[in-house]
Amino acid sequence: MVPRNAFYAQSGGVTAVINATAGALIEAARAHPDRIGKVYAGRNGIIGALTEDLIDTSLEPAENIAALRHTPAGAFGSCRYKLKGLETHRAQYERLIEVFRAHDIGYFFYNGGGDSADTCLKISQLSATMGYPIQAIHVPKTVDNDLPLTDCCPGFGSVAKYVAVSMREAGLDVASMAETSTKVFVLEVMGRHAGWIAAACGLAAEGEGDAPHILLLPEVPFDEAAFLARVRDCVERHGYCAIAVSEGLRNPQGELMAETGARDAFGHAQLGGIGPMIAGLVKNKLDYKYHWAVADYLQRAARHIASRTDLEQAVAVGRAAVELALAGKNAVMASIVRLSDQPYRWEIGEADLHQVANVEKKMPPEFITADGFGITAAARAYLAPLIEGEDYPPYRNGLPQYVRLRNVAVAKKLPPFDL
């Protein structure tokens, strides 16, 4: 079989371990020169394919590819760009095929979340609908942990560890200050529609009275009276109250409480600011001195405190994607299958992309305590293994040494294309 080249791209919000997936995928592809030629990375995701802006990863030294394992964010650039429907935007698909054909691309690896799974599914259909032979494999990644048909999503375990560690640390801080100063601390975390990250904050509490005391999840409509009563009770009993709030918290009418009016390229509301909003509510209604933090990108880029479990899974899905491609698969996602909670055992599986694209996995009701403010033992059994283990990057001069790739462009063969 004559080897064909592969296209790999990163899509959507990046994570602490998406580059580990990239590195593992590239290394796995390099191990099969008889089947896979070069791996071309799309500069800035699928946009790199549309604009024929391809990066020749074969020009990257092996040590740089290996260093992707400990480098956060998207080494090739990511994008927020969703392909439109084939019926309405046929020119876009014709362009993709032109680019793929010009560079003899037979494998399409797309590393992303739910929206990206949709893009990957559309590409997977090019063989059938437009006669261009290609295999499209989705490689899961999202800090939101909201993909179906996989135990978890690479990227989530590390952000979960970061927020749990941060909450434990900040909780000790507030406890120290509470007698004469700050009594309420609010940490805003990511999670647009699903409360997985806020739930992970809950892992920081191991004993009675430990921070965090209240979790505000998107799955539970915000009940102001019940919340304020709980804050007051907590301050009276423990001297302080630590709260984790998901950016996607909704009011009883189902509206995003932090909605700013701005929307991103996917049409999603741009969020941010629910943390100070909740802190202000506590101040206005209960007059407790407060502090708030918004972790924002710090949480998803925090490779310095990545979960070893997450890292191992990120590497495994990268390798598995290549194996699925070599096995002739199309329109599938490499998935993680949980075999047991304790000890946590897992293996790689595969999921049908039709059942993945555009489906959001929220926290199941049995993971949320009856009062809506906490996580159950079942949630802990699910979440705890995902933050297990550390995997520190190398340091020089007190700072982690993250690789910057050369990212040499492949010579263009086609005329420009307007997005």
Add this chain to the structure above:
Amino acid sequence: MVPRNAFYAQSGGVTAVINATAGALIEAARAHPDRIGKVYAGRNGIIGALTEDLIDTSLEPAENIAALRHTPAGAFGSCRYKLKGLETHRAQYERLIEVFRAHDIGYFFYNGGGDSADTCLKISQLSATMGYPIQAIHVPKTVDNDLPLTDCCPGFGSVAKYVAVSMREAGLDVASMAETSTKVFVLEVMGRHAGWIAAACGLAAEGEGDAPHILLLPEVPFDEAAFLARVRDCVERHGYCAIAVSEGLRNPQGELMAETGARDAFGHAQLGGIGPMIAGLVKNKLDYKYHWAVADYLQRAARHIASRTDLEQAVAVGRAAVELALAGKNAVMASIVRLSDQPYRWEIGEADLHQVANVEKKMPPEFITADGFGITAAARAYLAPLIEGEDYPPYRNGLPQYVRLRNVAVAKKLPPFDL
């Protein structure tokens, strides 16, 4: 010489390494039973002395005291409480002497920043002014790094490392997203009057174009036009712009910008935070998509990424405080004396508390670039050694294992006292 007991307390905002100082001080005191009896810790700082709420650290197992080395925040509770003048509030000082006499306290160790140095100085004068023999030793601690007569302040190196690491990581994230999404990232850090922490963010940039691109320091009045021009230039040249802003940023009138009653785009009062304010300005004036983070307590509690240098200095000042006491000193602070930049060599010194109390050390002009938006080579030479080295805490179940002390109260001998 009959041994006398010691009083130790933590004051002001806590840090990632103040407990390391506490542990070292207690261990050093335990090594001199002929001179120092028990170490009583004040519960919630000096308030514990006033209310006779003392903790008997001799009842704490050695392994708990040792674990303070890797435990952030204030294990005995801290306070924001400044003693009033002796002339106007004599009753308070009489009460302190009553408590000290009741528990035979001959050594007073106060672990804090500038305000605490003032309290410590007042205590040091009790021998002369009120005839109660006591030695008061100040033990430096503050993330703000604004104490004079010491090379740096324990607590600062770790927050400096945290913000530099976080900025490096978030910078890679923004760079990945910039093509189709976020172009400007703002990280708000602590530092009400001095820009040391924001300056430390600058260590993350090692090469041309690296994040952060702009530092906004309290020492430099905010120049909106120059700032916006720099942001635009940065986005045009590098594709994105990463900004660190100090909470203490001031406008040209000298007012704290976070307290100027700014309103958001919808006319709502901004709920605090110069970070979101700067991000909003960029959005309104340049229409770049932005993200912002406010690290708040996360930065000063982040023992998981503490600086080893900072930790060693925190331990050293704790030990030195006991040695100063044993040498018969009073009204002094254990200080850090820099001997060389590279390699960084330092030793313990002592500073006269009269010259420490209520003096704030700001960034010197030669540490700030001419444009006001960056740090000079001199600043780097000063800052870089302070973040050198890692010292990871032990983990269990994916989380750092921080100690919670027993904090057994000493039996009270006196009637209550109203603060």
